[in-house]
Structures are given as structure tokens and as C-alpha cells.
Amino acid sequence: MKEKLEQIKAKAIREIENSDGLGKLNEVRVAFLGKKGELTAVLKSMKEVLPEERPLVGQLVNETRASIEALIESTKAKMEAAERELKLKEEVIDVTLPAKKIQVGHSHPNTIALEEVERIFIGMGYEVVEGPEVEYDYYNFEALNIPANHPARDEQDSFYINDKIVLRTQTSPVQVRVMEQGKLPIRMIAPGRVFRSDEVDATHSPSFHQIEGLVIDKNITFADLKGTLAEFARQLFGEDTKVKFRPHHFPFTEPSAEVDVSCFKCGGTGCRFCKGSGWIEILGCGMVHPHVLEMSGINPEEYTGFAFGVGLERIALLKYEIDDMRLLYENDLRFLRQF
Numbered sequence: 001m002k003e004k005l006e007q008i009k010a011k012a013i014r015e016i017e018n019s020d021g022l023g024k025l026n027e028v029r030v031a032f033l034g035k036k037g038e039l040t041a042v043l044k045s046m047k048e049v050l051p052e053e054r055p056l057v058g059q060l061v062n063e064t065r066a067s068i069e070a071l072i073e074s075t076k077a078k079m080e081a082a083e084r085e086l087k088l089k090e091e092v093i094d095v096t097l098p099a100k101k102i103q104v105g106h107s108h109p110n111t112i113a114l115e116e117v118e119r120i121f122i123g124m125g126y127e128v129v130e131g132p133e134v135e136y137d138y139y140n141f142e143a144l145n146i147p148a149n150h151p152a153r154d155e156q157d158s159f160y161i162n163d164k165i166v167l168r169t170q171t172s173p174v175q176v177r178v179m180e181q182g183k184l185p186i187r188m189i190a191p192g193r194v195f196r197s198d199e200v201d202a203t204h205s206p207s208f209h210q211i212e213g214l215v216i217d218k219n220i221t222f223a224d225l226k227g228t229l230a231e232f233a234r235q236l237f238g239e240d241t242k243v244k245f246r247p248h249h250f251p252f253t254e255p256s257a258e259v260d261v262s263c264f265k266c267g268g269t270g271c272r273f274c275k276g277s278g279w280i281e282i283l284g285c286g287m288v289h290p291h292v293l294e295m296s297g298i299n300p301e302e303y304t305g306f307a308f309g310v311g312l313e314r315i316a317l318l319k320y321e322i323d324d325m326r327l328l329y330e331n332d333l334r335f336l337r338q339f
């Protein structure tokens with residue numbers, strides 16, 4: 001019996017040593033120690049052993065079992081360690097490699113200028129609203145006192161979708177849309193893209209941006225308009241900025257004006273920037289025409305208001321002293337990275 005056990009043990013050791021992986025090792029375990037394994041078979045044949053020899057044989061079987069088990073365990077541990085080692089080697093990370101640089105984008109100069117204008121007006125209690133870029137002729141022209149065949153339509157040569165629908169030539173139609181909602185008083189600005197059938201040059205583009213402003217309430221006067229735009233100019237261009245209102249004509253305001261600011265470069269003495277005049281034109285404005293109020297369902301006897309329209313690109317070009325509007329649209333990184 002002892003010999004038989006020695007043989008089993010030797011065979012087990014051989015097979016364990018020849019195992020080429022954890023799976024194989026487990027097969028060896030089953031083959032020797034499992035319910036139908038070789039060592040278990042020896043235990044089952046104990047009946048054939050003389051009763052007085054049974055304790056000794058039993059002990060031998062147990063010892064053999066223990067040593068096979070120990071060898072399997074230690075082999076298993078070695079295999080697992082080798083596997084782990086291999087995995088670590090495969091997954092090694094070279095922490096000294098230079099990292100990939102993340103390109104962080106930033107706002108376009110137009111956006112920076114718009115946010116600045118929005119900040120100023122939000123600070124004065126204005127709401128920011130938006131209107132559609134594809135607009136009814138009615139809102140873009142008719143309701144702003146520019147009927148069909150009015151000469152003002154020439155100045156704003158439009159892109160027509162059909163007779164009734166245009167790409168808006170100005171943000172002023174948003175005034176009408178807000179007034180029509182009938183919620184008074186109104187204090188809003190409406191930034192957005194506008195379109196005109198213009199050739200591209202240093203100061204023109206078929207697509208640019210405006211910021212419309214509208215205030216409607218009881219007892220609003222030209223003095224409110226002046227005070228508001230003077231404050232706007234001071235916040236945008238500096239404390240010492242002065243404003244000048246020049247009479248002008250817009251069909252939807254009466255009276256109308258164009259506003260110049262004192263040149264923030266030379267302070268008004270005249271320089272290359274302001275073409276020697278000391279003043280720079282920044283926007284159009286006026287008191288909302290009573291007929292425009294009426295058409296939008298507001299009683300001009302009860303309510304008055306003012307409106308203004310600013311070219312966003314113009315503000316951005318002035319603020320950053322850029323002399324060609326095309327730079328804003330060309331997406332040349334050498335230009336954009338400067339902001």
C-alpha cells in the first residue's frame with residue numbers, strides 16, 4: 001500500500017510540474033484528489049486492509065494528500081504571480097512621456113463684445129430676447145413704417161425667400177414682435193444676425209450682427225434715451241467718453257438720431273483712428289414712431305418709448321482697434337488667438 005501511495009505521489013508531482021496553466025493544474029487536482037480521483041480510490045479500498053493497519057494507512061493517505069495539495073497550492077501561487085508580472089509589464093505606462101496638449105478654445109471677439117454689451121444693459125434692468133433670422137417682410141419692413149416701395153428698402157437690399165419672407169436686414173423686427181405680445185412696460189435688447197445683399201469689403205459683409213434696444217413705458221422721453229446711451233458709452237469705452245446726438249432719419253423713429261462717441265483713442269482732439277474728427281459714429285436711435293406703436297397695438301397717447309440699433313462688429317472693431325471687418329469672419333487662428 002505504501003508503495004502504491006509513493007507511486008501516486010510521484011505521478012502527481014510529475015503532472016503538477018508539467019502543468020502549463022491554472023486550468024491544467026485544476027485537472028490534475030481533480031484527477032488525484034477529486035471524488036473519483038486516484039487517491040480517493042485508495043481510501044475506498046481500505047476495506048481490503050487489515051483493521052490493525054488501517055490507522056497507519058489512513059495516516060499515509062492523509063500525508064500524501066497533504067503534500068500533493070501543498071504542491072498544487074504553491075504551483076498555483078507561482079503561476080498567478082507570473083501572470084500578474086506579465087500583465088504589469090504589458091500595461092506599463094511611461095509617465096515621463098510628454099502629455100498631449102489640450103487646445104482650449106476661447107470666445108470670438110464678436111462674442112466678447114456682445115457679452116460686454118449684454119452685461120451693461122442687463123445691469124440697467126434690460127431683458128435679452130431673440131427673434132427669427134428668416135423674417136416676414138411685414139415685421140422687417142411694413143410694421144416699422146417702411147411700406148412697399150419706400151426708398152429706405154433700397155438701403156437695405158435684402159435677400160428675399162419669396163415676396164413675403166426675407167432674411168432680416170435688421171434686428172428692428174424684434175421690436176415689433178415684443179410689442180405685439182402686449183406686455184408693458186418693455187425694456188429689452190435683441191442681439192442677432194442680420195443679412196444684406198452687400199459685397200464683402202473692409203466695412204461690409206452680407207451677414208453681420210446688430211443689437212436692438214427698445215424701451216416702452218409711460219413718460220419715456222428723449223432725455224431717457226440720451227441718459228441711457230451716454231451711460232452705455234461710458235461703460236463700454238471709458239468714464240470720460242462723451243456722446244453727441246446728430247439728427248438723422250429712420251422711418252420707425254421720430255425724432256431720430258445717430259450717436260457719435262468722443263474718440264477713446266485721442267480723447268476728441270483728432271487722430272488717425274477718428275479720421276481727425278474727434279468723434280466716432282456708433283449707433284442709430286430715436287423715439288419710437290407713434291404709428292409704429294399703433295400698428296403693434298400700443299396706444300401712443302398713453303405710452304412712449306425709445307429704440308436704438310448698434311452694429312456689433314463695429315463695436316468689436318472699435319474696441320480692439322481692428323481696421324478690417326473681414327478678419328472677424330476668416331477664422332484665421334493667428335488673428336483669433338490674440339483675443
Ligand code: DAH
Pocket residue numbers: 169170171172212213250253283284285286306307308309310
Ligand atoms: N435698424 C437700423 C439699421 O439697421 C438701426 C436702428 C436705427 C435701429 C434706429 C433702431 C433705431 O432701433 O431706433 O440701420
